Amino acid sequence: MAAVYQALHRRASSLLCRLHSTYVRKMRYLNKLKEDDSLCRQAQTSGTFYLFHNLSPFLQKAGRKYLVPQLSAAEMRRILEKSPEAEQWMEESVLVGCSDEHIPHFALDLAGALEKSVIESELQGSFTDLQKALFVVDGKDSPLLASAQSLLRWHDSHQYCSKTGQPTQKNPAGSKRVCQASGITYYPQVSPVVITLVSDGSRCLLARQPSFPPGMFTALSGFCDVGETVEEAVRREVAEEVGLEVESLLYSASQHWPFPSGSLMLGCHALVGAQQAEISMDSLELEEARWFGLEEIVEGLKREPRSSKQDDGSSLPWFPPKQAIAHQLIREWVRQQSAQA
């Protein structure tokens, strides 16, 4: 028995080691592409490209599925032949990842180069608003589309140095922009946002903003202030938005979120005292904030926006889909409550 166990253990370790080394090699290759401009330019000639137009990703419909096509460098050149400055446009691409075999993946926004309809008819697909695209593509493709769009958006809005007003130049990988006049290097910006599922031990607190679709409730969220820790931001946001004091909190997981312009969502669970659980809502930001019991949450998780609509025009509560970290926090809370029951 011990020998079988040892053999299994050895096999698992060697498998892990091989997996690990593929990952390590891949990360080191990506880092090299960011640092070595000529290597990155060379990699562009054998890489694949995700297309965007005005920050909307290009999708192709295959039956009931939506695919995110990757174009080869040769296909890119063929499409860009229709544009007067083809080479210059290729230079606008940004590195977004690579395969295990070290084929680099780039993203490129062709809004200035070609009409949307020209590319759509040539490649038999359509540029789709990211908010819709994230929910129709395969789960493994949505984080990539989200981070590629945030990076393209950052480049688009950082064309000039904020000190000298002179144009900034991107490096081939798109991991930074430099102002030659001032020597300032700009790096892509990420805004940390805390998202907190508040519980009083037996209920959880969800809220809605006036801009949300009817019936949708989610966990409390807010941008971190400069100089704040995650813990401080959670305590402040909960106090500001619902007037409660957090007693303890637990970090759960994080997620890149492309709205409004590239946030790092830091997901936490927070506990407030059951005796002091009276909500005092900030009505400037929120339209409704209330406690939900376990049963109501379980029912709400089964609902979709369409099935939440009632005959009188009102909507029953429903929660964000699985692609959003709010969904994961709510599911974790349900698991924890069910385990306690």
Ligand SMILES: NC(=O)c1ccc[n+]([C@@H]2O[C@H](COP(=O)([O-])OP(=O)(O)OC[C@H]3O[C@@H](n4cnc5c(N)ncnc54)[C@H](O)[C@@H]3O)[C@@H](O)[C@H]2O)c1
């Ligand atoms: N993925 C998810 O599950 C999920 C769930 C909820 C919210 N979110 C995201 O979290 C973000 C923040 O939530 P919120 O709106 O409640 O934040 P919030 O409570 O901090 O209020 C928003 C206000 O904060 C200010 N602000 C401060 N720093 C900002 C910055 N860097 N960018 C933009 N505004 C800034 C603005 O005045 C803005 O109106 C939203 O953009 C939303 O898309 C994601």
Ligand SMILES: [Mg+2]
């Ligand atoms: Mg908020």
